[in-house]
Amino acid sequence: MxxxxxxxxxxxxxxxxxxxxxxxxxxxxxxxxxxxxxxxxxxxxxxxxxxxxxxxxxxxxxxxxxxxxxxxxxxxxxxxxxxxxxxxxxxxxxxxxxxxxxxxxxxxxxxxxxxxxxxxxxxSRFAEGSQQIKKAVEQGRFGALTLGDAYIKWYRSPEYYASGAWRGTWKLDGGGALMNQGIHQIDLLQWFMGPVKSVRAQTTRRLHAGLEVEDTATAMLEFENGAFGVIEGSTAIWPGHPARVEVHGSSGSAYTEDGAIKFWQFAKRRAVDAKIEAALNQESALGSGAADPLASLKIxxxxxxxxxxxxxxxxxxxxxxxGREGRNAVALIEAVYKSARTGKAVTP
Ligand SMILES: NC(=O)c1ccc[n+]([C@@H]2O[C@H](COP(=O)([O-])OP(=O)(O)OC[C@H]3O[C@@H](n4cnc5c(N)ncnc54)[C@H](O)[C@@H]3O)[C@@H](O)[C@H]2O)c1
Structure with missing residues (x-):
């Protein structure tokens, strides 16, 4: 071979x-x-x-x-x-x-x-749950997309930030809870919902006072297709929760936690739904980054x-x-940071 x-x-x-x-x-x-x-x-x-x-x-x-x-x-x-x-x-x-x-x-x-x-x-895009949601969006099963949300309520210890001089710096980490940690779910959100038209955001430091970058952020989004959404990201929430991405529309709702589907309902059922429902309580094949960056990350x-x-x-x-797909999440996070700095709505 x-x-x-x-x-x-x-x-x-x-x-x-x-x-x-x-x-x-x-x-x-x-x-x-x-x-x-x-x-x-x-x-x-x-x-x-x-x-x-x-x-x-x-x-x-x-x-x-x-x-x-x-x-x-x-x-x-x-x-x-x-x-x-x-x-x-x-x-x-x-x-x-x-x-x-x-x-x-x-x-x-x-x-x-x-x-x-x-x-x-x-x-995270390669998780079964992410793949199923993307397919359902492409098939129009959600109807008109209404809300799309990413929740990354994680914990990183002070020792984590101290473990590398580059961590938590603008120059080498590029940001905090969103640019380093939440970026996976922010990528998924745009992959599912399409591009964002406008962002209003705020960022703060709640636990890691010495950091240059944010440990907590919230953003209100308007997608180009007219749907709304939110991003909530933090590395200052103990004990840390599974990262959740939600997609809601006029004829269906689904969400994943760490890439595993936890909710899946559509007005019109299809044969695939029974299989997905049967797997609803299974753990993610990819592991979780909720509290420790690598302890439970699977390969x-x-x-x-x-x-x-x-x-x-x-x-x-x-x-x-x-590369162009990889760029999208950074463009959105840059817009979040700019909105937090200026207090204005920003187009990524
Ligand atoms: N996909 C994921 O889930 C995931 C998880 C963890 C980290 N990451 C990403 O991986 C990257 C690295 O993170 P990390 O936690 O492994 O950092 P780390 O600090 O543990 O490792 C970085 C390594 O790069 C080495 N290095 C620096 N400059 C170099 C050079 N010029 N040539 C060769 N080696 C050099 C350092 O000596 C260090 O060993 C970050 O961008 C992070 O966002 C992704």
Whole structure:
């Protein structure tokens, strides 16, 4: 079987999740890893028998690497992505693609110019519940979309923010409870409901007083299709709850918690509904980020997305979540922050 050679840049918390997910995709092979901290790179390389680098530029010279997973802190990705594109490597970046749409546009331009694929990790889209809701929206089962909401009521400890100097900074995290944590559900919300036309928002710090960025935010949305909605995001709610995304319309309602469907009712029943209802109380296959960023994150979401990215390369098609899709959530979060700063409604 032809295998796509992968490399990972950044072997901290999420790098090992990518390594485990690559190992679980038959057509993918981890060839090399890189981290500026030698011991961190060595540990991950040793576990998978991969080559180890402290300088990613040296690693990019290898011909047996076709795809690179970017797992460095969020605001460091643009320069590295531009170098990967120039080296002809396909790029699968962690979320957010970078911390501003300005920087993301440079990544998109560089990958377009080099003719390489750009993917953005949003593993929540690969959860069964997310897929079912998206299908029901496309089939028009909700009728006129009325309200679409994302609730990310999570907890992050002070130790979490202290665990990396980049966390909770504008420059490298790009924001707080929304840009780092809630972005998954914000991505889902726009994927289900369509683009947002206008945002009114407020942000604050309720627990993490020393942070530059918000630990709590609320936003009122108007979607381009006329539906309304809200985003409530926080990392200051103990003990932390499953993240919920709701879609409501004139002929149906559904919502997921951590990607598992918890409510599913439509005025007109279809055969698929009995199967979905039977699975209503099952746990998410993807795990939860409610209280700890990694303790209960399973590799399944990343495995599904890396499988898709690998097939996209092998079959010469775009990945399911490309750079432009990845940009949408950051554009909306930027609008939330701007509205909170100015007190005005903002169009993303
Ligand atoms: N999809 C998810 O659910 C999920 C979960 C956690 C983190 N993330 C994202 O992953 C990214 C990393 O988060 P993390 O928690 O793993 O951070 P981390 O600080 O634990 O790891 C980042 C690693 O990058 C390394 N690094 C920094 N500069 C580098 C360079 N130039 N070359 C090579 N390595 C370099 C650091 O030494 C560190 O080991 C963030 O953007 C975050 O938003 C996504």
């Amino acid at each position: 032809a295998k796509i050679g992968y490399a990972i840049i950044g072997c901290g918390n999420i790098g090992p999740v990518h390594a485990a997910a690559i190992a679980a995709v038959p057509a993918a092979k981890l060839v090399a890893v890189s981290d500026v901290v030698e011991a961190t790179a060595k540990k991950l390389a040793g576990k998978y028998g991969a080559a180890m680098y402290t300088d990613y530029r040296k690693m990019l010279e290898r011909k047996d690497i076709q795809a690179v997973c970017l797992c460095v802190p969020s605001g460091m990705r643009m320069e590295i992505a531009v170098a990967c594109a120039a080296a002809g490597k396909n790029i699968l970046s962690e979320k957010p693609l970078d911390v501003t749409t300005k920087r993301i546009d440079k990544i998109i331009a560089a990958t377009d110019k080099a003719g390489v694929r750009l993917g953005c990790i949003f593993q 399944e979401g990343h495995r599904r997305q890396i499988d898709d990215f690998t097939k996209a390369i092998l079959k010469d098609r775009p990945p399911l979540i490309d």
